[in-house]
Amino acid sequence: MASSLRILLGRIIRQGNLKVVGADGHIQHFGDGSGKPLTIRFTDQKAEDELYRDPQLKLGEIYMDGRLLVDEGEIYDLLALVKSNTLAEDLSFGMVWRGVARLAWQRLSAVIPVNRNKRNIAHHYDLSARLYDLFLDPDWQYSCAYFNPPGISLEEAQLAKKRHIAAKLMAEPGQTTLEIGSGWGGMALYLAECCNVEVTGITLSEEQLKISRQRAAKRGLAKNVRFELEDYYNLPPSKRYDRIVSVGMFEHVGRRNFQRYFDKVNDVLADDGVMVLHSIGQPYPAFMNNPWIEKYIFPGGYIPSLAEVLPRVEKAGLLVADIEILPMHYAYTLRQWRERFMARKQEAIALYDERFVRMWEFYLAGSEMAFTHESFFIFQMQIVKSRTAVPDNRDYIYERERKLKEIEQQRSPLDRIAV
Numbered sequence: 001m002a003s004s005l006r007i008l009l010g011r012i013i014r015q016g017n018l019k020v021v022g023a024d025g026h027i028q029h030f031g032d033g034s035g036k037p038l039t040i041r042f043t044d045q046k047a048e049d050e051l052y053r054d055p056q057l058k059l060g061e062i063y064m065d066g067r068l069l070v071d072e073g074e075i076y077d078l079l080a081l082v083k084s085n086t087l088a089e090d091l092s093f094g095m096v097w098r099g100v101a102r103l104a105w106q107r108l109s110a111v112i113p114v115n116r117n118k119r120n121i122a123h124h125y126d127l128s129a130r131l132y133d134l135f136l137d138p139d140w141q142y143s144c145a146y147f148n149p150p151g152i153s154l155e156e157a158q159l160a161k162k163r164h165i166a167a168k169l170m171a172e173p174g175q176t177t178l179e180i181g182s183g184w185g186g187m188a189l190y191l192a193e194c195c196n197v198e199v200t201g202i203t204l205s206e207e208q209l210k211i212s213r214q215r216a217a218k219r220g221l222a223k224n225v226r227f228e229l230e231d232y233y234n235l236p237p238s239k240r241y242d243r244i245v246s247v248g249m250f251e252h253v254g255r256r257n258f259q260r261y262f263d264k265v266n267d268v269l270a271d272d273g274v275m276v277l278h279s280i281g282q283p284y285p286a287f288m289n290n291p292w293i294e295k296y297i298f299p300g301g302y303i304p305s306l307a308e309v310l311p312r313v314e315k316a317g318l319l320v321a322d323i324e325i326l327p328m329h330y331a332y333t334l335r336q337w338r339e340r341f342m343a344r345k346q347e348a349i350a351l352y353d354e355r356f357v358r359m360w361e362f363y364l365a366g367s368e369m370a371f372t373h374e375s376f377f378i379f380q381m382q383i384v385k386s387r388t389a390v391p392d393n394r395d396y397i398y399e400r401e402r403k404l405k406e407i408e409q410q411r412s413p414l415d416r417i418a419v
Helices: 004-012 045-053 055-064 075-085 093-111 117-125 129-133 154-169 186-195 206-218 255-268 291-296 306-315 329-343 345-351 354-373 395-410
Strands: 018-021 027-030 038-042 068-072 176-180 198-203 225-229 241-247 269-281 319-326 377-384
Touching: 004 018, 004 027, 004 045, 038 045, 038 075, 045 055, 055 068, 055 291, 055 354, 068 075, 075 354, 129 345, 154 186, 154 241, 154 269, 154 329, 154 377, 154 395, 176 186, 186 198, 186 206, 186 225, 186 241, 186 395, 198 206, 206 225, 241 255, 255 269, 255 306, 269 306, 291 354, 306 319, 306 377, 329 345, 329 354, 329 377, 345 354
Parallel strands: 018 038, 176 198, 176 241, 198 225, 241 269
Antiparallel strands: 018 027, 038 068, 269 377, 319 377
């Protein structure tokens, strides 16, 4: 007898070429036979039952546990196939009520005034430094690269990202710059060396703080670049910055804190200052976070839509000077990260175990699929207090990029971070 999962797959998979092998060896084909062949295999019947009842959470879990194996193709192919076929009417009653329950819990959690920011950041960013060294570029840029021109390497694209953001910041020698969410220090070091500004970077990750300080000292920038273990909303309003940059951090703020975030930006940005906010965005507000991502990867995070961000910027008394949408650059970045990570799979297993490696592969594949099949994008928002703080055309961005590229040629090479 066909399982409930297979009945559901029969409704969902209209196009494609999926073969499902059960724990008992029973084989069933789904789709119209078009496209790349994909074969998945369950190691126990219970895995099929769990997946049917709660696919949003259980697909990642049973893949992590090795109870769902991809014998032909990749886990990305399965995620993309399901997403490209699924319609709202395919949802079962069990999926709907679990969704409603999760929505209620997330909404309740959002109004409970508990600060879990440091714990949430540590969950992801205080992992072994050797893990990130397996797949990131030498500067450990853990955010969307900028593949302009197309076809450049990941290393070149991450450098192009820093250059593009720096050009929009219009940073001038001697200015003070705040980086909210400073990662492993790469953006701060770039601004200090290529724009000759003083940078204060804040992070909630103790591992990132330690490495950032070591890097600044090694490059002789300890006096020009300071890194602090600090939450953005504790920044004193008495200290103002000429420039503010935040790359890949806003996704961790949480929907209920958007107004607090931009109110703080208004507090600490100089009257003639410029901020560049680089963040993942989604095409419309989400009812709730993906439960697997919330549980295993980014607890407390939330991908905003521009419809949620812009009113908060305006309410804080700030002006939007420019918005640029980068629709596919993160898909390219994530694909390269996943390929690099899987090429060093045995090293990752030695660091953690096979379950962790499957978890990380699922995370990278699912994130890529969000950009290729769910219309996620990157937005770079330029924020000011005074409309005259930036020119009224975009030509200055490309001119500054050209000059920064020349300065980069004199910059001493970046050594891969020691781990």
